[in-house]
Amino acid sequence: MEEAEMATESRGTEGGTRPKVTITAIAQEAGVSVPTVSRVVNGRSDVSPETRARVEDLLRIHGYRRRQSAPGDRAALVDLVFNDLDSPWAVEIIRGVEEIAHRDGVGTVVSAIHGRAGSARQWLKNLRARASDGVILVTSVLEPVVHEELRRLNVPIVVVDPAGSPALEAPTIGATNWAGGMAATEHLLSLGHRRIGLIAGPARLLCSRARLDGHRAALEAAGVPFDPALVAQGDFYHESGFHGCDQLMDSDSPPTAIFASSDQMALGAIEALRRRGLRVPEDVSIVGFDDLPEVRWSAPPLTTVRQPLADMGKLAARTVLRQARGEEIESPRVELATQLVVRASTAPPTEG
Amino acid sequence: MEEAEMATESRGTEGGTRPKVTITAIAQEAGVSVPTVSRVVNGRSDVSPETRARVEDLLRIHGYRRRQSAPGDRAALVDLVFNDLDSPWAVEIIRGVEEIAHRDGVGTVVSAIHGRAGSARQWLKNLRARASDGVILVTSVLEPVVHEELRRLNVPIVVVDPAGSPALEAPTIGATNWAGGMAATEHLLSLGHRRIGLIAGPARLLCSRARLDGHRAALEAAGVPFDPALVAQGDFYHESGFHGCDQLMDSDSPPTAIFASSDQMALGAIEALRRRGLRVPEDVSIVGFDDLPEVRWSAPPLTTVRQPLADMGKLAARTVLRQARGEEIESPRVELATQLVVRASTAPPTEG
Numbered sequence: 001m002e003e004a005e006m007a008t009e010s011r012g013t014e015g016g017t018r019p020k021v022t023i024t025a026i027a028q029e030a031g032v033s034v035p036t037v038s039r040v041v042n043g044r045s046d047v048s049p050e051t052r053a054r055v056e057d058l059l060r061i062h063g064y065r066r067r068q069s070a071p072g073d074r075a076a077l078v079d080l081v082f083n084d085l086d087s088p089w090a091v092e093i094i095r096g097v098e099e100i101a102h103r104d105g106v107g108t109v110v111s112a113i114h115g116r117a118g119s120a121r122q123w124l125k126n127l128r129a130r131a132s133d134g135v136i137l138v139t140s141v142l143e144p145v146v147h148e149e150l151r152r153l154n155v156p157i158v159v160v161d162p163a164g165s166p167a168l169e170a171p172t173i174g175a176t177n178w179a180g181g182m183a184a185t186e187h188l189l190s191l192g193h194r195r196i197g198l199i200a201g202p203a204r205l206l207c208s209r210a211r212l213d214g215h216r217a218a219l220e221a222a223g224v225p226f227d228p229a230l231v232a233q234g235d236f237y238h239e240s241g242f243h244g245c246d247q248l249m250d251s252d253s254p255p256t257a258i259f260a261s262s263d264q265m266a267l268g269a270i271e272a273l274r275r276r277g278l279r280v281p282e283d284v285s286i287v288g289f290d291d292l293p294e295v296r297w298s299a300p301p302l303t304t305v306r307q308p309l310a311d312m313g314k315l316a317a318r319t320v321l322r323q324a325r326g327e328e329i330e331s332p333r334v335e336l337a338t339q340l341v342v343r344a345s346t347a348p349p350t351e352g
Numbered sequence: 353m354e355e356a357e358m359a360t361e362s363r364g365t366e367g368g369t370r371p372k373v374t375i376t377a378i379a380q381e382a383g384v385s386v387p388t389v390s391r392v393v394n395g396r397s398d399v400s401p402e403t404r405a406r407v408e409d410l411l412r413i414h415g416y417r418r419r420q421s422a423p424g425d426r427a428a429l430v431d432l433v434f435n436d437l438d439s440p441w442a443v444e445i446i447r448g449v450e451e452i453a454h455r456d457g458v459g460t461v462v463s464a465i466h467g468r469a470g471s472a473r474q475w476l477k478n479l480r481a482r483a484s485d486g487v488i489l490v491t492s493v494l495e496p497v498v499h500e501e502l503r504r505l506n507v508p509i510v511v512v513d514p515a516g517s518p519a520l521e522a523p524t525i526g527a528t529n530w531a532g533g534m535a536a537t538e539h540l541l542s543l544g545h546r547r548i549g550l551i552a553g554p555a556r557l558l559c560s561r562a563r564l565d566g567h568r569a570a571l572e573a574a575g576v577p578f579d580p581a582l583v584a585q586g587d588f589y590h591e592s593g594f595h596g597c598d599q600l601m602d603s604d605s606p607p608t609a610i611f612a613s614s615d616q617m618a619l620g621a622i623e624a625l626r627r628r629g630l631r632v633p634e635d636v637s638i639v640g641f642d643d644l645p646e647v648r649w650s651a652p653p654l655t656t657v658r659q660p661l662a663d664m665g666k667l668a669a670r671t672v673l674r675q676a677r678g679e680e681i682e683s684p685r686v687e688l689a690t691q692l693v694v695r696a697s698t699a700p701p702t703e704g
Contacts, residue, residue, distance in 0.1 A: 076482040077429075077461065085447040088440040088646065095437040098464055102471070105478050107461035109429065112450055119454070126457050130428040238649040267649045274651045294440065297590040297619045299626045299651045 021062040030055050056152040075131040077107045078320055080313075081123065082138045085112045087236075087264070088292050089309050093138060093160065096313020104321055106133060120146045128153065134320030136160060136313075137170075139205065156323030158316045161207055171323075171332045173316050177207045180305040180338030181214025181261065184287045187303070187340055188257040189222045192348045193285065196224075197255035199234045199244035199265045208236075211261040211289060230255055234265045241265025245272035249284075256349040257285035263292045266302055270345070281347035291341055300344035308336045373414040382407050408504040427483040429459045430672055432665075433475065434490045437464045439588075439616070440644050441661050445490060445512065448665020456673055458485060472498045480505065486672030488512060488665075489522075491557065508675030510668045513559055523675075523684045525668050529559045532657040532690030533566025533613065536639045539655070539692055540609040541574045544700045545637065548576075549607035551586045551596035551617050560588075563613040563641060582607055586617045593617025597624035601636075608701040609637035615644045618654055622697070633699035643693055652696035660688045 027037045032051060039047050040055040047055075080097050082090055098108045109132065113120040124146065127135075134156040150157060157170040188196050198215050201208030216226050229251055232244030241260050245268065248255055260266035266288030270280050280286050280300055288295060291306035315336065319329060379389045384403055391399050392407040399407075432449050434442055450460045461484070465472040476498065479487070486508040502509060509522035540548050550567050553560030568578050581603055584596030593612050597620065600607055612618035618640030622632050632638050632652055640647060640656035647654035667688065671681060 076478060077459070079459070085443055085450060086645070088443065091437055091440060091443040091446075094443075094446070094462055095464065098437060098462060102463060102474060102478070105474070105481065107429070107431070107463065107478055107482060109459040110446055110450060110462045111454060111459065112447065122454060122457070126428060126454070126459055129457065130459060238646070242649070264646070264649070267646065267651075270651050271649055271653065293438070294590070294616070294619065294646055297594070297616070297623055299619075299622050301623065 026055065026058050026062065030058050053152070056154070060152060060154050074106075074324070075133050076105060077109050077130070077132050078317060078324075079109045079111060079127060079132045079135045080138070081111045081113060081135060083112065084114055085110070088294065089290055089307075090138075092292070092309035093313040093316075096310035096315075097136060097317040098313075099310075100314045100317035101321070104317075106321065108317075117143050117146070121149075124149050124153075127155075133324040134158070136316045136320055139207075156320050158320045158323070160312055160316050171319055171329050171334070173312050173319065174207065174333075174335045175307045175312065176335045176338045177210035178214040178217075180289060180307065180340075181211035181259070182218045183214075183338065183340040184211075184259045184289065184305050185215045185218035186222075187342065187346065188259065188285060188287060189218060189224065191257070191285065191346060193255075193257040194224055194349075195227075195230065195253060195255045195257075197230045197232065197245075197248040197258040199232045199241055199248070199258060199260040199269060201234060201236045201261045201265075203233070208261060215259055215261075229253075234261070236262040236264060238264045238268035238271075241268025242272045243268075245269035246276075249273070249276060249278075255284070257287070257346070259287045259289075261289045263288040263290040263295045263302060263304055266304065266345075267295070267298055270298065270302075280345050282350065285346040285349070287346060296343070298345075303343045303346040304341055306339045306341050308338070311336055378407065378410050378414065382410050405504070408506070412504060412506050426458075426676070427485050428457060429461050429482070429484050430669060430676075431461045431463065431479060431484045431487045432490070433463045433465060433487060435464065436466055437462070440646060441642055441659075442490075444644070444661035445665040445668075448662035448667075449488060449669040450665075451662075452666045452669035453673070456669075458673065460669075469495050469498070473501075476501050476505075479507075485676040486510070488668045488672055491559075508672050510672045510675070512664055512668050523671055523681050523686070525664050525671065526559065526685075526687045527659045527664065528687045528690045529562035530566040530569075532641060532659065532692075533563035533611070534570045535566075535690070535692040536563075536611045536641065536657050537567045537570035538574075539694065539698065540611065540637060540639060541570060541576065543609070543637065543698060545607075545609040546576055546701075547579075547582065547605060547607045547609075549582045549584065549597075549600040549610040551584045551593055551600070551610060551612040551621060553586060553588045553613045553617075555585070560613060567611055567613075581605075586613070588614040588616060590616045590620035590623075593620025594624045595620075597621035598628075601625070601628060601630075607636070609639070609698070611639045611641075613641045615640040615642040615647045615654060615656055618656065618697075619647070619650055622650065622654075632697050634702065637698040637701070639698060641690075648695070650697075655695045655698040656693055658691045658693050660690070663688055 023034055023037045027034045037055055040052050078101050101108045111123050113123050136158050138160045159170050159172040161174050200212050219226050232247045234240035234244045258269055260269050266286050269286055273284055278284055288302045288304035291304045295302035375386055375389045379386045389407055392404050430453050453460045463475050465475050484507055488510050490512045511522050511524040513526050552564050571578050584599045586592035586596045610621055612621050618638050621638055625632055625636055630636055640654045643656045643658035
């Protein structure tokens with residue numbers, strides 16, 4: 001066993017850009033045996049937590065990478081981690097990641113950590129037990145302790161659509177949320193709308209903030225004052241779009257158009273309008289955000305801002321696999337373009 | 353290396369129910385060296401295809417399982433294989449599988465093989481290179497050569513919602529499609545509908561046939577003759593529901609209600625009716641099949657037959673992990689109950 005591990009290590013460091021470091025040197029510095037370092041490298045559980053932490057810190061400091069560029073010692077797996085697998089857009093991202101990984105002979109391990117520390121720790125434990133060439137985190141708000149453990153594992157990480165200030169030193173892949181928010185509201189302005197409601201996403205997510213800022217920038221560029229009474233707070237899910245729409249329509253001066261900053265909220269808003277006996281787009285125009293496959297078939301088909309979710313998944317997979325091969329990543333932050341898709345849910349306002 | 357592999361084997365067979373067989377015996381019978389058998393067992397690529405086939409056949413004949421019940425030699429991975437990752441119901445099944453596997457410390461590797469032999473072979477190659485505790489195939493129509501290779505790999509297999517006559521000797525997990533089809537049409541009959549259209553799924557899939565037969569059984573139980581002119585052929589996707597609905601409504605005696613045998617086809621049908629200026633449910637009632645999360649928010653919210661997709665995923669994961677531990681499976685064929693969910697897309701017909 002030890003021989004195989006040593007071979008793995010020397011093969012790995014030869015091809016890499018990091019300084020050469022041997023398990024023997026790490027063992028000496030940590031004051032433990034070579035087999036103990038091997039056990040840590042191979043993610044085995046029969047090492048005390050203190051020893052593991054000390055060895056992993058040294059491995060990291062010396063730039064020792066568990067998984068290296070030699071084909072023989074690749075795990076042939078990437079991890080794709082969601083908070084929850086409860087949205088149709090998850091499958092879009094999975095599809096993109098899987099397409100690239102599959103071609104590269106790499107399996108895509110899909111996990112949900114439900115924003116719970118216990119679940120995230122279980123995932124880390126699983127990851128440690130079986131190894132991974134890289135981790136793609138999707139809008140994951142991880143606890144600091146999980147960040148720290150991921151850093152220790154020293155596995156390449158890419159973050160898709162970061163939820164907040166990225167605390168991990170990892171490349172991030174997003175969409176042009178600000179430009180998309182601006183395009184949505186510009187479209188409604190160009191149709192002649194002046195009272196435009198916004199159903200915003202969760203305030204803690206940067207993408208929500210960017211969409212709101214784009215909406216506001218479009219209004220101000222058109223000389224339309226931004227009215228906080230025309231903003232309802234949502235959480236990206238259907239039900240919050242339903243209630244957000246009701247709130248906006250119940251106000252003293254209801255909007256003639258609503259930009260719902262997710263497709264699911266847009267569908268909820270359309271249902272709220274239907275229950276009020278209002279037609280889309282004759283009475284109220286609706287613009288969504290995401291362009292999920294099913295909104296081509298909503299009643300009416302939804303005008304929305306296309307977020308290239310599958311392409312984001314593909315780029316995330318390419319990036320993490322390049323990192324796993326020890327290649328340099330040009331840009332730590334990439335935003336793919338969003339695009340307005342005009343369908344049947346928007347029209348000029350009835351009264352000019 | 354060889355020592356480690358031999359240890360794996362003897363640990364595995366001690367706990368199992370299969371007759372004890374050693375790598376040495378297999379090597380003698382195949383006329384190859386012990387290291388060659390080890391290489392085959394460990395899925396390494398440096399063995400000729402002929403030798404690999406001979407050794408794998410012997411391993412299978414003697415009931416040698418690559419992955420055994422001892423915790424130490426589990427791959428800690430299950431494979432979940434779709435034809436395509438292009439439907440919101442895929443994420444429901446992924447969620448169910450992931451929940452069970454995650455708890456068990458097992459990662460869920462999601463793949464799409466696009467019904468193409470090349471892609472399926474790439475997946476088999478990936479699987480062979482990294483090992484797996486079990487494979488869950490979702491409505492996958494695999495080529496015979498892929499069947500044969502999967503058999504050779506000797507890894508536990510479970511099939512979810514089998515697409516046709518299951519050619520693999522594997523447990524299958526489905527839903528009560530016949531009872532669901534019957535419940536959908538009984539609901540429409542109970543509202544007073546007599547001319548009930550059906551948009552059927554792909555004829556090659558058993559689940560489509562079962563839903564059609566259930567629909568027909570409900571009609572005949574109510575004394576309503578089955579009229580082939582009221583059946584349109586779909587493929588489970590939105591667009592076929594749109595065109596299928598148009599076809600039914602264009603007939604000489606259009607239906608007052610339509611059972612679309614997937615939710616996506618039901619949404620396509622609703623859009624077709626909207627474009628014709630017809631209201632759901634006032635002019636035409638629609639029942640779907642699946643109960644995808646988003647149809648709670650379609651306009652109007654869809655009456656549908658709930659297929660417990662996440663539960664099917666959970667049961668598939670439990671079954672394949674039990675097989676991986678060498679446990680017996682009680683029933684090779686399980687159908688989970690479907691359930692009618694009445695929402696706002698169905699009502700009594702306008703004229704009697």
